[in-house]
Amino acid sequence: MISTRNTIAGTDAVADAARAIPHEIYLGPDGDAVEPVISRSTTWRHLRSLDLRPNQRVLMIGTGSGYAAALIAHIVGPGGRILTIDNDHALTTRACDLFAAHGHRATAATGNPLNGHPGGGPYDRIFVPGTPASIPAAWIDQLARGGVLVTGAVVSDLPGADAVAHITKTPADGLVATVHADRYPLIEPPVVPAHVVTVTAVDDFRYWLASASDDYQTVTDYLRTVRAGTLEAWPVGPSEFLDFKHWLLARRPRGLFTAVTEHGEGIGIGDRAPSTFGLATRSDGPPEVAMVTPTHVVADPPLSLTRARLLDLIADWRAEGARATHELDAVVLHDSDAYRVRLDD
Template identity: 70%
Template sequence: MTITRNTIIGTDAVADAARAVPHEIYLGPDGDAVEPVVSRTTTQQDLRALGLRPNMRVLQIGTGSGYPAALMAHIVGPGGHVLTIDPDPALSVRARELFVAHGHRAIAVTGNELAGHPGRAPYDRIVVAGTPAAIPAAWIDQLARDGTLVTGCSVSDLPGAYAVAHIVKTPADDLHVTVHAGRYPLMQPPAVPSHVTVVAATDHPGYYLASTSDDHQTAAAFLALLRAGTAEPWPGGPGEYLDLKHWLLARLPRGLFTTATKHGEGIGIGDRAPSGSGLATRPDGPPEAVMITPTHFVAHPQESPTWARFLDLMDDWRAEGSRTMHELDAVILREGDSYHVRLND
């Protein structure tokens, strides 16, 4: 697909809708994008992934400018319906007025996004341009059989691990999920489970390290090592960081953590120096830590056993064909009134 200012090249339903619905009328009064900002290109890519067809019933969580709902209404046609819900009444009123003024068959309402909109359920498609702390059961309940829910999600108990989930409800009410690289804006502060230890740098609250170990002192030592460690350019190819990161989250190697330092958000492993031979460790051994970010490889100390183990993990990933995120197995688990997506090795 090629996009210019006034012409969208393509023959699919999304391109047809984009030609029929002028993007400019949904911009702000000064020609600026309406918060929250989702680019026109991203909007159209997301709609293609939905597989919309005429006569479908669609729920959009998060109205934004109203442009995505107008596109979807054009695709599903007069036999379908599109309802978009947002907690901000100003956005709902603005979108509603634009829909009426330009004859776009979408409905904008104000309400609790996490509750969905049961009054018009079930929906063939539910699309969420955001990431909830957990996927509400209400969204799943309002999804029709053979329907698809697309939403941002967390894929790990460790913070900083996000993806886009495509969840399909089968005719038997089972749920199948696949995950894809992507990160939508957070709808809520992330929830950190009680079994996850998070330490923050006292002199810089933006720097943290999170681990499933309950050893707060060791986690703090790992963070200090990474801040002092030697940073080298990321040794992988362009775009490989996210795939390796999520493979590690699925593999769950010993000492796995997520972190953020001056080099950005990253993932790595930490351990204590080995004692003797094999993989035995001594509790009082000096700590070792290694991490990668999209741009850097950080290790302290250099060429330690932990450094070598991380390189072995990278070799294992490459031996498996450098598996991408959507090639990983994923499961969706219900916990009370919400669902969580997790990766499996």
């Protein structure tokens, strides 16, 4: 196997660790090679966002191959501690064997990751390369004051609205969050609240549309209509799609929906056209929808007022400097035994 020890640029602690620890030690071949859920470059980027330092106590939710934990162990040094928690005993056993074989000061324990590991806390850093339905209170409780939690987070009540949250616990036990336009795999299915209606295409269950509308028939009509929509290239590159999507989730325009159709993942708005020419109300006419995907605007009818309204929203976003996700306001809400991150305009 060709070594990739020197594929990371930089002179920071993460780059030093990546050069010191060949990733193939943890990714195989040993008969039990583990396919990483996120790329090495993503791991490096988010370890950098943790601002790891010597002597810190770190908890990682999910063991995976053990590679990320080994990097963390190298950075925090002999005075620090890195513990991973995973419900897969085979993964934790494999990782522990590899840690011992290569002299990496990391530990893997078997347990429920959603409960964290209170015996080793409080932690200066908690790293969760996955997205839970909501952030367990246990993770926040086990975070030290001044500590940082990096985790996937559901940032809206609408399905498909996940990102990566960077949460800092203040000295007064407050929580300050910044959201980034990255994604981690789902740890558990998100809970869709009762006020959100989700419909699935009867001919293909892969396709769905979700809206806060309380009218099931309207949401059903939106899905049918957007699937038949006309495509046109939109003036934003694929890399900016998530930034605009998150801005739209924060703005919450009338008729907002998320969807997955033949046209791809999308976010858009829907309405109903007047049923009579010149009638002011837009409540009982045929549906109008306009949706943005990473590559297109999808609209039906192709020249509707709803399409024009979506293009106006794109123009507003551009006028604000095409704000990136991390430039949006984010709030952390305490909800019973969990926390939620929401974007605000």
